[in-house]
Amino acid sequence: MQAIDEAGLANTTILRIANRANVSAGIISHYFGGKEGLLEATMRQVLGDLGQEVARRRAAAGGSPRAQLRAIIDGNFDRNQVSRAVMKTWLAFWASSMHRGNLQRLQQVNDRRLYSNLCFQFRRCLPRDEARDAARGLAALIDGLWLRGALASETLDAERARRLAYDYLDGRLARTECLA
Amino acid sequence: MQAIDEAGLANTTILRIANRANVSAGIISHYFGGKEGLLEATMRQVLGDLGQEVARRRAAAGGSPRAQLRAIIDGNFDRNQVSRAVMKTWLAFWASSMHRGNLQRLQQVNDRRLYSNLCFQFRRCLPRDEARDAARGLAALIDGLWLRGALASETLDAERARRLAYDYLDGRLARTECLA
């Protein structure tokens, strides 16, 4: 991820990674099954970290839909996740996952998990179709904030991103009376 | 863009492009100054098309903030823009623009234009800070819907994407009384 941050995935060679990790070039192919394998392993790591962070915050949060949804938002804008290196890596994954079956599967599992988690919570206070739209919208908003954060030259303002997502959430929940 | 759609930017060689265009490989470097130059020219084309489409719709729309904002949304989800090839190309640009000064500038000009257009219209009915948040949120939502559309295996449902953006718009405008 540091190498991707420095030079971009296209310019990240096995040798560069090996130098940064203080190992020989050969050992990477040996343990990860080539560059492709290393990429997949890295993606699994990042997705796993994100999932854990979300789960942790959800467990610590209250049981109300709003609290759970806020926990999901918070987890997605966690400090660890929002470093430049991770954001760039994520974007590189997004781009390359469209042309590699293994990465695409990982990507879609993650996407669907976010969507269905959101949808489940919204369903607790909204009718079905409205809950789906709310989940789709919030998922897109989260990804969009990430994307714009990665592209902007400044660091992503995680605080502001969370607030914008909260606002969206409140707007959606305010339409119907929600029990907290 | 067809080549990127087929194989991804990483696997798109000059030769592949040349074959698809029925020209020799050499002529591409000659006219575009190498692969890099062709990439930039393509990006300019895509960004230009988007800008024109938005401008066209804004001119045809009414003058009210809501009508103008809807025109901007419509332009961003225009049929031409939402083909698989264009979406993939766009995502590839996003990823590679982080490591190439020329592409990054193009990218940021476009980002800022979208943001400031949105902000200007929101300012006509919202206080400054609220308008900024609304613009940031809507911009992120639009990009996020694009992104998820590109990543999903199905084609982007432009109709639904527009509706979600409209909903966000209405939610923001409903907070204060707006004159139409």
Next chain:
DNA sequence: ATATCTTTATTGAACGTTCAATCAATAAAA
């Protein structure tokens, strides 16, 4: 504890492939 043998881990140079760019040769246009 020491020495010897066996297994596992790691290195890094060499290989073969791929690709962008070049440019002399050719074709088309003026």
Next chain:
DNA sequence: TTTTATTGATTGAACGTTCAATAAAGATAT
């Protein structure tokens, strides 16, 4: 005849992978 446009084989560089050689660790015997 001159100028412009295009071709496509060639070149040189870059990269991922491989693998024989080396080092380290572990096991066994003395």
